[in-house]
Amino acid sequence: MTHKEFISSEMMDHKNRLQGKGLKALFDQEPQRFSKYSTQCDGLLLDFSKNFIDEQSFAALTSLAVSKNLRQNIDAMFSGKYINNTENRQVLHTALRARPEEIPCQYGEQIEVARKKMFALADKLESGDLKGSTGKPINTIVNIGVGGSDLGPFMAVEALQHYHTTSTRFLFVSNIDPVQISSAMKQCHWETTLFIVCSKTFTTLETLANANAARSWFLQQGGSIQDIKHHFLAVSTNLEAAAEFGIPEENLFPMWDWVGGRYSLWSAIGLSICLAIGKKGFQQFLDGGNSMDQHYRSAPYEKNIPVIMGLLGVWYSDYFQSQTQAMICYDQNLVQFPNYLQQLDMESNGKTVQKDGSATDYATGAILWGGVGTNTQHSFHQLIHQGSHLIPVDFIVGTQSHVPIANQHRDLFSNCLAQSQAMMQGRSIETLMEEMLAKGMQRDEAEQLAKHRFIEGNKPSNTLVYQRLTPFVLGQLIALYEHKIFTQSVIWNINAFDQWGVELGKQLSKTIGTAIENPEQAHQQDSSTQGLINFYQNNQ
Ligand code: F6P
Numbered sequence: 001m002t003h004k005e006f007i008s009s010e011m012m013d014h015k016n017r018l019q020g021k022g023l024k025a026l027f028d029q030e031p032q033r034f035s036k037y038s039t040q041c042d043g044l045l046l047d048f049s050k051n052f053i054d055e056q057s058f059a060a061l062t063s064l065a066v067s068k069n070l071r072q073n074i075d076a077m078f079s080g081k082y083i084n085n086t087e088n089r090q091v092l093h094t095a096l097r098a099r100p101e102e103i104p105c106q107y108g109e110q111i112e113v114a115r116k117k118m119f120a121l122a123d124k125l126e127s128g129d130l131k132g133s134t135g136k137p138i139n140t141i142v143n144i145g146v147g148g149s150d151l152g153p154f155m156a157v158e159a160l161q162h163y164h165t166t167s168t169r170f171l172f173v174s175n176i177d178p179v180q181i182s183s184a185m186k187q188c189h190w191e192t193t194l195f196i197v198c199s200k201t202f203t204t205l206e207t208l209a210n211a212n213a214a215r216s217w218f219l220q221q222g223g224s225i226q227d228i229k230h231h232f233l234a235v236s237t238n239l240e241a242a243a244e245f246g247i248p249e250e251n252l253f254p255m256w257d258w259v260g261g262r263y264s265l266w267s268a269i270g271l272s273i274c275l276a277i278g279k280k281g282f283q284q285f286l287d288g289g290n291s292m293d294q295h296y297r298s299a300p301y302e303k304n305i306p307v308i309m310g311l312l313g314v315w316y317s318d319y320f321q322s323q324t325q326a327m328i329c330y331d332q333n334l335v336q337f338p339n340y341l342q343q344l345d346m347e348s349n350g351k352t353v354q355k356d357g358s359a360t361d362y363a364t365g366a367i368l369w370g371g372v373g374t375n376t377q378h379s380f381h382q383l384i385h386q387g388s389h390l391i392p393v394d395f396i397v398g399t400q401s402h403v404p405i406a407n408q409h410r411d412l413f414s415n416c417l418a419q420s421q422a423m424m425q426g427r428s429i430e431t432l433m434e435e436m437l438a439k440g441m442q443r444d445e446a447e448q449l450a451k452h453r454f455i456e457g458n459k460p461s462n463t464l465v466y467q468r469l470t471p472f473v474l475g476q477l478i479a480l481y482e483h484k485i486f487t488q489s490v491i492w493n494i495n496a497f498d499q500w501g502v503e504l505g506k507q508l509s510k511t512i513g514t515a516i517e518n519p520e521q522a523h524q525q526d527s528s529t530q531g532l533i534n535f536y537q538n539n540q
Helices: 009-021 023-029 055-067 072-077 093-097 103-126 151-159 176-188 205-221 225-230 237-245 268-297 306-317 339-349 381-387 408-426 431-437 444-453 471-492 502-519 519-524 526-536
Strands: 038-041 044-047 140-144 167-175 195-200 232-236 252-254 324-330 367-372 394-397 461-467
Touching: 009 023, 009 237, 023 408, 038 237, 038 268, 038 306, 038 519, 044 306, 044 471, 055 072, 055 471, 072 268, 072 471, 093 103, 093 268, 103 252, 103 268, 140 205, 140 268, 151 167, 151 268, 151 471, 167 176, 167 268, 176 205, 176 225, 195 205, 195 268, 205 225, 205 232, 205 237, 205 324, 225 367, 232 237, 232 268, 237 252, 252 268, 268 306, 306 471, 324 339, 324 408, 339 367, 339 471, 381 408, 394 408, 394 471, 394 526, 408 461, 461 471, 502 526, 519 526
Parallel strands: 140 167, 140 195, 195 232, 232 252, 324 367, 324 394, 394 461
Antiparallel strands: 038 044, 044 461
16 A cells, blocks of 8 residues: 555545644534444443544545455454464454453463462462461562553552552562662562562563562672562563562463553463452453454444554544544543553554555654653643644543542543543634733734734544543453554554564664673774763763
């Protein structure tokens, strides 16, 4: 596919027509936009009316999905076709949350066995029977992993804090920077701490370094080699390497090559989530993911949340050249959600090669960033409202709080709506002039100030609304974004499931590490790297 084939003149005409009109005019013209451009899946609402769409352009967008055989691609993923073509792998994270009768049969038993093992451990923790080697109950769990083996569990354990079944403390260590593991260790006692080493490959530098540091700390604090089996678990596809590290077989939880790292929190990589919210909560989390899977597979494109959001993402990246996408969660529980989504989206769709190896000459994965509202209003919203970039926003908000205090949640909700409204309609010079003149300001001064206060509007957004962020809703949200990303990868004809781009840096860091250790090798580096190595050495 080339830019020319993809960016059709028909679609460009729609884009120019709608942008020329403006979002506020679209609402004036179609007062029923909300009922027309909103849809639901099991209590999760998507309002996508504040976008540059009307009947014709929306139809053109959904035809794009038809022309790219989206439905067939979805079926290929769910039925276990080898759609990760550069690694010759199936993509079956959806099987981990499927109902037993839907699981592609060859994996059903393995999934069941692993899940039972997770549930048994969660029961043990909940009943106080999960004990360390000296018989004291475990009260601290440290997840050691990075990327997909960290971000999802970290995000979900935090997001579901109101559903934790015990008072166990959960800590997450991912960075090679020793600051993180050492500050975690300060909060642990060796007799009551359980380490979960999560690594799909069990070869990742950061995770192995931190796991070794944790083991050394454990032994220094008073634990013995025999005690390790009460304090270290591992989750990996590479069970041999985990066993070599010293983790006994009964403490190993499996992973499979048909689950991508960034899609793995549904597997035993999500063990910390399961331990935090218990087996019932974890099952609800899986059910939420499955509910979105059913919706994605069966809802017509016009009502299909991941399809609509995926198509709108393509619409803005390729027709409006928007480049970035903001994610603003009006839910403090989702404080880690933008970080988690950064890996999910950018590691999946940050590609410029099509599935057949030809180059893309059109924009692909957007730069994703964000934070939690209302805090973000006081940091970067200015740039969205009046800056020079077009930044589509996804707002996420609940209608109820887990911890109501006075009117705070109502104010949180109204702030979310106010931001999307302000971004959509802006504030005209005429309105500003009326306001300022009514307050007695001189016309000259008002005219000058109005230029600065003018807000164009025309900033598109989606709003996702649920009642409360339950395990089920979180499962729905995650699966929604997984499928949004997949939808876009199909339209862009790229493989969302490999990540070759991250390999080069891993290799080079080894060579540079060797050059730092052996100064005689530093001259083989480019002059910048050589200069920086020298500076490092001179400053030890
Ligand atoms: O470096 C990127 C990456 O390969 C991610 O895709 C993955 O989630 C992360 O590293 C961790 O990998 P592992 O689980 O194998 O340690």
